Amino acid sequence: MAAFPQRRVSRTAGWARRLSAFSLVLLVTAGGGHRYGLVETFGFLWTLALVAVLALGGLVLAFGGFSQLWRNGDKAGKASLAATVLSLVVLAPYGAAGWLYLTLPALTDVATDLDEPPAFTIAPRLRTAQMNALGPVTAEAAALQMRTYPDVAGRRLDASVERVLAALAPVVAARGWRVHGPMPASAGGRAEIFIEMEAPSLVLRFPADAVLRLTDEEETTFVDMRMASRYGPHDLGSNARRIDAFMAALAAELERQSLEIIDIPPSDGAENPVD
Numbered sequence: 001m002a003a004f005p006q007r008r009v010s011r012t013a014g015w016a017r018r019l020s021a022f023s024l025v026l027l028v029t030a031g032g033g034h035r036y037g038l039v040e041t042f043g044f045l046w047t048l049a050l051v052a053v054l055a056l057g058g059l060v061l062a063f064g065g066f067s068q069l070w071r072n073g074d075k076a077g078k079a080s081l082a083a084t085v086l087s088l089v090v091l092a093p094y095g096a097a098g099w100l101y102l103t104l105p106a107l108t109d110v111a112t113d114l115d116e117p118p119a120f121t122i123a124p125r126l127r128t129a130q131m132n133a134l135g136p137v138t139a140e141a142a143a144l145q146m147r148t149y150p151d152v153a154g155r156r157l158d159a160s161v162e163r164v165l166a167a168l169a170p171v172v173a174a175r176g177w178r179v180h181g182p183m184p185a186s187a188g189g190r191a192e193i194f195i196e197m198e199a200p201s202l203v204l205r206f207p208a209d210a211v212l213r214l215t216d217e218e219e220t221t222f223v224d225m226r227m228a229s230r231y232g233p234h235d236l237g238s239n240a241r242r243i244d245a246f247m248a249a250l251a252a253e254l255e256r257q258s259l260e261i262i263d264i265p266p267s268d269g270a271e272n273p274v275d
Helices: 011-035 041-072 077-103 139-148 161-174 238-260
Strands: 109-111 155-157 192-198 208-217 220-229
Touching (some): 011 041, 109 139, 161 220
Antiparallel strands (some): 155 220
């Protein structure tokens, strides 16, 4: 009775699965470490580059495993398929970031007022040589922002500076941002108040700096904002999106607090007399 030849196990497919799985584990571990302050940002950026290389390597080896399955009938299908899925999961955010990189302008500093943007005074002293330098908004950058993000603008809030400051505190706290110095409680006779903050992103906590300018207009308060990324030549549209979200959250919190202070007199339970 003739014996069937034993199918070979593809080593290429096995290595593909190992590389792809390791790239996913490294991405999750490094991402969690950076979020909780265990991995510094510059090293994390290099780790992200390594993760991409590993995931691409796993994908290439997976294609080699599929080729060996097709040509030689080697045992490679399950391992190659697993490697392909894992690599695509890892590379999906890179693909999204690449699309944003190509379709959005290379800005790292976005402001609601491009003629007189709020000035950073504390953040420049905190930045190292590895970080983006902070300077004035150039005419070219302002033109790019106006074309791409025309809706990024300051807001006039129908409230005093004191009420805006009271609404500002929970909005900043909800985002995990850190104010440099104490949060002011009032204008203190000043026409403008500047508040600088360290403003990390929500998920991976990529650091950025933000400054708010509150202009006291007596019955109203005008709020301007500027946000600048610390690392990289491109913010991928993050600063504009975060400014819009912050302004909307501030207006919503101010409205919520306004509803809470509405004085509704309690009912005394007495019935109106009937004639």
